[in-house]
Amino acid sequence: MAESGAGAEVIPLGTRGRPGRGTGSSKPSSAARNLAAGSPAKKPARARLPGPNHDAATKDREPDTGIPVDDWLNAVTDAAGEILGANWEPRLAELTGFLRRRVAGEYVVDDYGFDSEVTERLFLAAARPLKEKWFRIEVRGAENIPTEGGALLVSNHSGTIPVDGLMTMVSVHDHTGRHLRPLGADLVFRLPVVGELARRAGATLACHEDAEQMLRGGEVVGVWPEGFKGIGKPYSERYKLQRFGRGGFVSAAMRTGVPIVPCSVVGAEEIYPLIGNLPALARLLGVPYVPITPFFPLLGPLGLIPLPSKWLIEFGSPIRTDTYQSGAADDSMLVFNLTDQVRETIQQTLYSLLTERRSVFH
Amino acid sequence: MALGRVVLVTGVSSDLGGRLACRLAEAPGVERVIGVDVAPCHRHLDGVDFVRADIRNPVIATVVAGQTVDTVVHMSVQAAQGRGGHGRTPTKEHNVIGTMQLLAACQKAPGLERLVVRSSAAGYGSSSRDPARFTEDMAARSVPRSGFGKDVLEVEGYVRGFSRRRPDVTVTTLRPAHLIGSRTESPLSDYFSLPVVPTPFGFDARLQLLHENDLLAAMELATLQGTHGTFNVAGDGIVMLSQALRRLGRPTIALPSLALAGLRSVLGPAGVSGPDRELATYLTFGCGLDTRQMREVLGFVPEHSTASALAEYARSSGPARVSMPRAPQSTSPTAEAGAVSG
Numbered sequence: 001m002a003e004s005g006a007g008a009e010v011i012p013l014g015t016r017g018r019p020g021r022g023t024g025s026s027k028p029s030s031a032a033r034n035l036a037a038g039s040p041a042k043k044p045a046r047a048r049l050p051g052p053n054h055d056a057a058t059k060d061r062e063p064d065t066g067i068p069v070d071d072w073l074n075a076v077t078d079a080a081g082e083i084l085g086a087n088w089e090p091r092l093a094e095l096t097g098f099l100r101r102r103v104a105g106e107y108v109v110d111d112y113g114f115d116s117e118v119t120e121r122l123f124l125a126a127a128r129p130l131k132e133k134w135f136r137i138e139v140r141g142a143e144n145i146p147t148e149g150g151a152l153l154v155s156n157h158s159g160t161i162p163v164d165g166l167m168t169m170v171s172v173h174d175h176t177g178r179h180l181r182p183l184g185a186d187l188v189f190r191l192p193v194v195g196e197l198a199r200r201a202g203a204t205l206a207c208h209e210d211a212e213q214m215l216r217g218g219e220v221v222g223v224w225p226e227g228f229k230g231i232g233k234p235y236s237e238r239y240k241l242q243r244f245g246r247g248g249f250v251s252a253a254m255r256t257g258v259p260i261v262p263c264s265v266v267g268a269e270e271i272y273p274l275i276g277n278l279p280a281l282a283r284l285l286g287v288p289y290v291p292i293t294p295f296f297p298l299l300g301p302l303g304l305i306p307l308p309s310k311w312l313i314e315f316g317s318p319i320r321t322d323t324y325q326s327g328a329a330d331d332s333m334l335v336f337n338l339t340d341q342v343r344e345t346i347q348q349t350l351y352s353l354l355t356e357r358r359s360v361f362h
Numbered sequence: 363m364a365l366g367r368v369v370l371v372t373g374v375s376s377d378l379g380g381r382l383a384c385r386l387a388e389a390p391g392v393e394r395v396i397g398v399d400v401a402p403c404h405r406h407l408d409g410v411d412f413v414r415a416d417i418r419n420p421v422i423a424t425v426v427a428g429q430t431v432d433t434v435v436h437m438s439v440q441a442a443q444g445r446g447g448h449g450r451t452p453t454k455e456h457n458v459i460g461t462m463q464l465l466a467a468c469q470k471a472p473g474l475e476r477l478v479v480r481s482s483a484a485g486y487g488s489s490s491r492d493p494a495r496f497t498e499d500m501a502a503r504s505v506p507r508s509g510f511g512k513d514v515l516e517v518e519g520y521v522r523g524f525s526r527r528r529p530d531v532t533v534t535t536l537r538p539a540h541l542i543g544s545r546t547e548s549p550l551s552d553y554f555s556l557p558v559v560p561t562p563f564g565f566d567a568r569l570q571l572l573h574e575n576d577l578l579a580a581m582e583l584a585t586l587q588g589t590h591g592t593f594n595v596a597g598d599g600i601v602m603l604s605q606a607l608r609r610l611g612r613p614t615i616a617l618p619s620l621a622l623a624g625l626r627s628v629l630g631p632a633g634v635s636g637p638d639r640e641l642a643t644y645l646t647f648g649c650g651l652d653t654r655q656m657r658e659v660l661g662f663v664p665e666h667s668t669a670s671a672l673a674e675y676a677r678s679s680g681p682a683r684v685s686m687p688r689a690p691q692s693t694s695p696t697a698e699a700g701a702v703s704g
Contacts, residue, residue, distance in 0.1 A: 103608065104608060104609065105604070105605040105606070105607070105608030105609040106609070107605070108599075109568075109600060109601070109602055109605070110600075111494055111495060111568075111599070111600055111650055112494045112568075113494075113566070113568045113600065113602060115602075186490045186491040187490075189490040189491075189647075190490035191564075192562075192563060192564025192565055192618075192619070193564040194564075195490065195564070195565060196564055196565055196566045199566065199568070200566070204494050205490075205491065205492070205493060205494070207491075207493050209493040209494075209495075209497075209500070210493050210494050213493075213494065213495065
């Protein structure tokens with residue numbers, strides 16, 4: 001609108017309201033004509049008055065009719081460009097398409113209830129800033145995750161709330177483009193909201209039927225064999241691996257012949273240092289523990305903000321299981337030995353990663 | 363079998379039973395179809411001899427033996443039907459005692475060659491400890507202690523007993539998933555057609571459904587083919603409950619799961635309807651079925667997947683069902699609720 005101000009009279013400052021170097025007539029002075037040589041006289045030359053006073057030029061106000069529609073449009077366009085980036089138009093169309101699909105229910109979930117669209121666009125997108133800015137996660141050995149076919153990722157578990165599982169999911173997705181399919185305890189699926197979100201994010205129950213079915217289907221499946229023993233252990237026992245379940249994950253991998261990828265996560269122990277527990281309340285609520293951290297429940301909801309510890313995630317070299325004979329999964333001794341081997345690998349990696357980390361927060 | 367089969371079908375007064383009897387009457391290799399039901403049959407069944415008899419009564423033995431029946435199709439095991447219709451006790455009586463009597467009659471019939479039982483996947487129950495997909499040899503993780511699920515487990519127990527005592531009879535047990543279709547009245551379709559659909563807060567069940575026509579086709583195939591065994595029957599793929607309700611365009615309201623199960627018993631007298639306890643559990647955790655046996659051994663391929671069965675149901679009965687209770691007022695709650703549920 002500024003350029004179309006045909007009726008606006010421009011009066012340079014410091015001339016006490018009298019026309020200064022410009023005449024104010026529709027015919028520009030020769031000096032002005034010279035300056036505006038490049039552009040034909042379509043635009044009134046007085047709008048382009050030369051000199052240091054030009055920027056401070058004022059113009060008469062238009063009649064007060066609110067903000068013109070064009071300005072609104074420009075503002076919306078600029079805002080969209082600001083938020084969605086340069087090619088905002090197709091992205092906005094995509095976004096509305098996404099919302100329409102969600103509202104109409106026109107999306108596909110797999111047999112386990114995994115909703116890849118909402119996982120990529122909401123869960124992973126929301127967790128990514130946490131991964132990159134808050135915990136500043138360094139990922140090592142991502143090339144050890146097979147780019148195709150089934151694989152079983154076995155990781156240590158810590159941190160009072162399974163944030164490490166979510167961070168591992170983001171890391172696996174960002175470095176390989178594959179979705180990590182976590183196996184969760186039945187408590188996860190019994191809890192309202194948590195269970196729904198877990199299924200939607202690709203989790204399923206940690207039972208051998210589902211594990212084997214998923215591995216046969218060529219998915220990267222994640223297990224945390226320490227379970228609640230690992231995640232709910234006191235801060236004083238940090239980085240000490242707990243018992244690795246009953247080795248069910250190893251026999252599932254052996255039956256399906258997929259490699260086991262050991263994964264060591266350093267940093268999750270410090271996000272909510274567990275210094276106490278309320279066993280009576282936990283029994284009442286039917287959960288394994290009710291945590292007390294230095295900030296929770298003292299600070300209420302603020303205590304739920306995780307401490308910004310520095311994280312390192314290392315994926316170890318895969319352990320092959322397809323070289324064993326067919327009945328090997330039923331050989332308990334072999335299964336226990338392999339379980340121990342995986343556990344030892346993760347424990348040793350944890351120690352070496354800890355020596356590398358300068359401090360908890362750097 | 364030069365003369366073809368003589369097939370006895372139970373439960374022909376229900377819509378599905380009647381349609382199955384008619385289909386079998388037209389099938390090649392079937393000489394005669396005898397339809398049995400305790401309720402009078404209100405419509406003409408082409409080519410079916412209707413016998414009004416109660417399968418809970420030993421009289422059924424005379425029908426099985428007297429008519430030289432060689433194939434029995436037990437279709438009348440079903441969940442209580444109709445909104446607030448007859449109570450649980452008669453249904454249970456019909457399912458369990460009826461099956462006992464029918465099997466006793468079958469055991470005494472020397473000419474019997476095949477038995478096809480319509481069981482249900484309700485026997486798998488629903489819980490947070492369920493695997494994603496039940497195969498036929500898995501037991502329920504949370505055994506149904508009441509309702510239709512318990513009936514199903516008892517019925518299947520009797521069928522197994524019969525199979526042991528009469529090893530010469532080919533016994534096929536089908537476990538269909540929840541049925542959906544334009545003509546089927548099932549607890550699930552009653553639920554979907556509530557004016558405002560209550561859902562369990564914080565849970566989103568995985569639903570695997572079967573189109574009514576696919577159940578008929580599977581029953582017909584099992585009857586004509588005679589494959590021994592137990593088979594899950596369900597459409598491919600799953601749909602989440604929230605997704606299904608959005609596709610149907612139903613208004614929803616989230617309630618805590620306990621309130622959902624209690625809705626019917628507490629507010630029932632006030633005219634508020636809701637899912638019964640069993641359905642409420644199903645709507646909380648859902649149930650998935652492994653259908654590999656159905657494809658590979660029984661050789662049945664359903665025409666509809668879960669999603670297309672649901673779409674078909676939405677097309678055939680969507681707007682009509684909503685407007686049924688109060689025709690003039692039905693449009694506005696639907697429209698505003700569409701926004702709420704979105």
